[in-house]
Amino acid sequence: MAESICRALRDGALEGEHAPALTIKDSIASPFGFHVFCHVLSQLSSFILAGKSQSGGLVVVSFSRSPSFYLELLKNKGIDVVSSDKRIQILDCYSDPLGWKDRLIEAGNFTALSHEASNSSTANVLKDVKHMDKLYNSIVERGKGLIGGGKNRFSVAIDSVDEMSRHASTSSVAGLLSNLRSHDQVSSIFWLLHSDLHEARVAAVLEYLSSMVTSLEPLHQPANGHRGDLENLSLIEHNLKKGKFHVRIKRRNGRVRVMSEEVHIEQSGISFTSLSSEGAINQGLVPKVQFSLELSEKERIDRANVVLPFEHQGNGKPIQIYDGRRSLADSKHERQVAATEKVQTNEDSGGGEIIYFRDSDDEMPDSDEDPDDDLDI
Amino acid sequence: MVMEDAEAPHHMLLLRNFMSQGLVHNQPLLYASPAIDPRGFLGTLPSPAASKDEKSHKHDPDQEKGLRIAWQYKKYFGESQLNFDGQRDGKHEYSNEFDLRKPLERHFLSAQRVDCVSIQDSPNLSALQDRSATFLSQYPRNDGSISCAGRIAIQSFSAPQCAYSNMEWDMLSFIRSLKSMVRSSNAVALITFPPSLLSPSFCKRWQHMADTLLSVKAIPDEDKELSQLLTGYQDMVGFLNVHKVARINTQVPVILDATTFSIKLQKRRFLVLECLNQAPVDGSSGTSYGTSGSCSGSSKTGNLDF
Numbered sequence: 001m002a003e004s005i006c007r008a009l010r011d012g013a014l015e016g017e018h019a020p021a022l023t024i025k026d027s028i029a030s031p032f033g034f035h036v037f038c039h040v041l042s043q044l045s046s047f048i049l050a051g052k053s054q055s056g057g058l059v060v061v062s063f064s065r066s067p068s069f070y071l072e073l074l075k076n077k078g079i080d081v082v083s084s085d086k087r088i089q090i091l092d093c094y095s096d097p098l099g100w101k102d103r104l105i106e107a108g109n110f111t112a113l114s115h116e117a118s119n120s121s122t123a124n125v126l127k128d129v130k131h132m133d134k135l136y137n138s139i140v141e142r143g144k145g146l147i148g149g150g151k152n153r154f155s156v157a158i159d160s161v162d163e164m165s166r167h168a169s170t171s172s173v174a175g176l177l178s179n180l181r182s183h184d185q186v187s188s189i190f191w192l193l194h195s196d197l198h199e200a201r202v203a204a205v206l207e208y209l210s211s212m213v214t215s216l217e218p219l220h221q222p223a224n225g226h227r228g229d230l231e232n233l234s235l236i237e238h239n240l241k242k243g244k245f246h247v248r249i250k251r252r253n254g255r256v257r258v259m260s261e262e263v264h265i266e267q268s269g270i271s272f273t274s275l276s277s278e279g280a281i282n283q284g285l286v287p288k289v290q291f292s293l294e295l296s297e298k299e300r301i302d303r304a305n306v307v308l309p310f311e312h313q314g315n316g317k318p319i320q321i322y323d324g325r326r327s328l329a330d331s332k333h334e335r336q337v338a339a340t341e342k343v344q345t346n347e348d349s350g351g352g353e354i355i356y357f358r359d360s361d362d363e364m365p366d367s368d369e370d371p372d373d374d375l376d377i
Numbered sequence: 378m379v380m381e382d383a384e385a386p387h388h389m390l391l392l393r394n395f396m397s398q399g400l401v402h403n404q405p406l407l408y409a410s411p412a413i414d415p416r417g418f419l420g421t422l423p424s425p426a427a428s429k430d431e432k433s434h435k436h437d438p439d440q441e442k443g444l445r446i447a448w449q450y451k452k453y454f455g456e457s458q459l460n461f462d463g464q465r466d467g468k469h470e471y472s473n474e475f476d477l478r479k480p481l482e483r484h485f486l487s488a489q490r491v492d493c494v495s496i497q498d499s500p501n502l503s504a505l506q507d508r509s510a511t512f513l514s515q516y517p518r519n520d521g522s523i524s525c526a527g528r529i530a531i532q533s534f535s536a537p538q539c540a541y542s543n544m545e546w547d548m549l550s551f552i553r554s555l556k557s558m559v560r561s562s563n564a565v566a567l568i569t570f571p572p573s574l575l576s577p578s579f580c581k582r583w584q585h586m587a588d589t590l591l592s593v594k595a596i597p598d599e600d601k602e603l604s605q606l607l608t609g610y611q612d613m614v615g616f617l618n619v620h621k622v623a624r625i626n627t628q629v630p631v632i633l634d635a636t637t638f639s640i641k642l643q644k645r646r647f648l649v650l651e652c653l654n655q656a657p658v659d660g661s662s663g664t665s666y667g668t669s670g671s672c673s674g675s676s677k678t679g680n681l682d683f
Binding site for chain 1: 383384385386387411412413497536537538539540542543571573574576595596597598599600614615640642
């Protein structure tokens with residue numbers, strides 16, 4: 001499933017369509033969002049450098065990590081950003097997002113440390129809309145710088161939408177993301193969100209804006225109120241290494257593909273495996289109704305013991321059908337016959353009987369003869 | 378009003394049919410959307426399909442259900458309409474069949490007929506209100522003939538990228554004033570909005586504002602349970618629920634045979650709405666799948682279900 005997401009980002013957008021957008025969502029219970037983000041980032045980078053993707057470049061907007069972190073990360077995956085900086089650019093919104101250093105320098109209290117050329121994007125927190133516009137322009141500028149003009153496209157990775165939402169209103173963040181998606185030269189875009197840092201509406205907005213949503217959930221839910229319980233601790237520990245990876249993909253035809261996987265965090269990185277059966281959602285084919293449609297074991301046995309009235313029991317006796325008109329106490333003869341049938345059922349460990357109460361004894365029977373008499377079932 | 382599903386663009390299918398229908402029948406259109414360039418959407422409007430059989434001819438601007446109305450009437454009129462030759466002299470018959478693969482001819486999209494507004498950047502709704510008022514003033518309702526009717530289509534009204542999208546009371550009062558303007562003029566309006574982005578109380582208020590309320594829903598792909606429960610699951614792309622039907626100037630309630638329809642794209646060209654057919658299932662309670670909780674999703678279907 002993670003592969004299909006990376007492939008979707010690699011394949012990019014069709015002509016006249018919005019670029020595919022991925023939201024990676026996690027929470028404190030299963031905090032692997034950043035691992036997934038790095039995984040997707042390195043996959044997409046390798047696709048881009050190998051020339052297998054629609055996009056010719058990648059702009060990484062880093063809010064929550066320093067650009068050197070990403071350089072290291074990609075180097076570890078075998079991608080040398082420096083030599084391939086024609087393809088990958090990192091927009092540094094981490095070192096000095098609010099322009100404090102500049103102001104301190106102006107005030108004369110600070111000597112600027114040399115750092116790699118960064119383009120701080122937030123000059124003024126208060127002017128929300130302008131701020132997002134500036135960020136948008138810087139991203140697009142960087143992207144265009146990577147790929148040149150024409151029909152080429154670039155991809156965008158946003159480290160953390162949480163940081164963006166701290167500086168600007170939800171509608172301006174949404175505006176930025178949707179404008180990026182509808183830009184002719186953007187091939188694909190993905191971002192990370194920590195859902196418990198926001199109100200539910202923010203997560204809903206981001207899901208509305210994206211074409212693929214991945215969410216991370218813990219494999220096991222620890223029981224409430226028993227903190228410190230040994231069992232609970234081991235569960236929590238378990239949850240820190242593994243989790244469930246759910247994906248919802250909005251397909252072009254309007255259907256939604258839902259998939260799930262298990263994700264493991266190891267020293268070497270992250271790995272995805274299909275869900276083990278204990279976690280699998282397998283409700284069978286029984287429709288969801290409010291009564292039980294299945295039989296317990298005892299019920300199964302009892303059912304097997306019921307003697308069906310119209311059937312040969314295979315013991316050579318003539319079939320006598322109890323039609324409920326005459327009560328058992330009335331005639332001995334009938335009782336005997338009925339008794340043989342009863343005896344049969346009693347022989348088979350008892351309990352399997354069909355009890356038939358006729359509506360009214362005064363009712364004229366349709367016919368004294370059973371129309372199916374000539375059938376030999 | 379159409380309640381969108383955040384996971385599927387089916388409301389766009391309804392919008393396209395609504396807009397094309399108006400343009401083809403000489404009904405000017407005001408289109409507002411959160412895109413920066415709404416005119417681009419006009420290129421995707423479908424052209425009327427070449428129809429082989431006659432369609433029913435009921436032109437009532439009060440009821441803007443469009444697609445659904447003709448579908449219903451076809452059921453009742455059937456044979457008798459086949460002899461209705463209609464006007465073949467250049468005027469289009471009132472049609473609900475549109476070919477999504479054939480774009481609408483350019484001359485329908487001229488500026489006199491279509492006015493486009495982008496609602497993304499406006500900080501409040503006064504601009505949109507003014508444009509709507511100007512547009513609607515051209516179609517006053519006279520006691521006499523219906524000379525010309527107008528259509529307003531607003532797409533994704535509370536989309537998050539619009540600057541006013543957190544001003545919930547303002548949006549509500551815009552809808553109310555639009556409704557009153559539309560009532561007093563010869564026009565209909567179609568507004569689509571994503572209910573998942575509104576607070577629940579406002580969502581309810583907006584639903585009450587609507588004369589006719591529809592909702593569209595996405596369906597999961599390759600869902601074994603659904604394919605067992607529904608016939609024709611492979612061709613379906615979504616569900617359409619009718620929550621409320623306009624009852625203006627009448628005391629007779631509209632009782633629908635069915636409130637849930639499946640949305641299918643026949644040959645990827647024609648939008649088809651069909652009543653849901655539940656495949657026979659052992660022991661099922663027999664209720665239509667569409668009204669059960671899991672598919673229609675939200676609690677909205679509760680009070681407004683007919």
